[in-house]
Amino acid sequence: MFNYLVKNKNYLILLFTLAYVAAFGINAFSNTNFEFLYYTFLIIILIFVTILVNQRLYLDFFIILNLSLLGFFHLLGGNLWFQDLRLYDFYIIPGIFRYDNFVHTYGSFIATLALYSLLSNYIDQKIKQKFFIFSFILMFIAMGIGTIVELFELYAVIFFNAARQVGDYYNNAFDLFFNTLGAIFGTIFIYFYRQPPKFIRRINYHDQ
Known part of the structure; x- marks a missing residue:
């Protein structure tokens, strides 16, 4: 059973994704x-x-899984209500951090990891060795993707009268801020993934 799940993991994620898209679409x-x-x-x-x-550029299962979860969290945020309060407007940390902020941070984090997975083999080794520069390249691309997402939200405001749900300029600025924060977290994660700290390498060395 376990071997079957491992072998067909991408198809299972696809089925999960199609199932929640259909369910939330109907709702x-x-x-x-x-x-x-x-x-x-x-x-x-x-x-x-x-x-x-x-099919053309291999994406790690971790990336595929988290892209699917990102879509799930996004649709859940707009379809789940607590009386008159959308999940998207719910404060995880009262007065500070909303579910919407979590989705933007998480989404930008995963976008940064996906970009690294896709671009790593095509970036000159000299640039990759200068990780500070490489991380800024990844961050700016991820932030650009976040800006495109904000444009799609603008279209929702224009064509579906969703100004109240999407929010004002203040909300838009916070979206961009948390997109940036997610991209920063992503580059930090990649740094430790590429080159674990010395104390972790020492632990791994002694475990061998």
């Missing part, structure tokens, strides 16, 4: 939530693009 349609029907359509496009990319 959004039944509640005339056109904003999240629009987002559901965008996630379907993202699934298609991910499949195409993975």
Whole structure:
């Protein structure tokens, strides 16, 4: 059973993704939530693009899994309500950190890891050795992707009258801030993934 799950892990993630997209799509349609029907359509496009990319450029299972979870968290945030409060507007840390901030941070973090996975083999070794420069390249690309996401939210405001749900300029600025924070976390994770600290290398050496 375990071997079957390992062998078919990508297909199982695809089935999980299609299942929650269908479920949240039906829920959004039944509640005339056109904003999240629009987002559901965008996630379907993202699934298609991910499949195409993975056929040509190998994506690690960790990346595929977390891209799927990101889509799940996003659709959950707009479809789950606590009385009159959307999950997206729920404060994980009261007055400081909302579920929306978590999704933006997590999304930018995963985008940075995915970019590293895709670009690492095509970046000149001299640049990769200067990780400070390489990390800024990854961060700026990830932040650019975050800006594109904000443009898609703008389209939701224009075409689906979602200004109240999407938020004002203050909310937009915080989205960009947490996108940046997620990209920074991503580059820190990559740094330790590429070159573990000396004390960890010593532990690993003594375990051998």
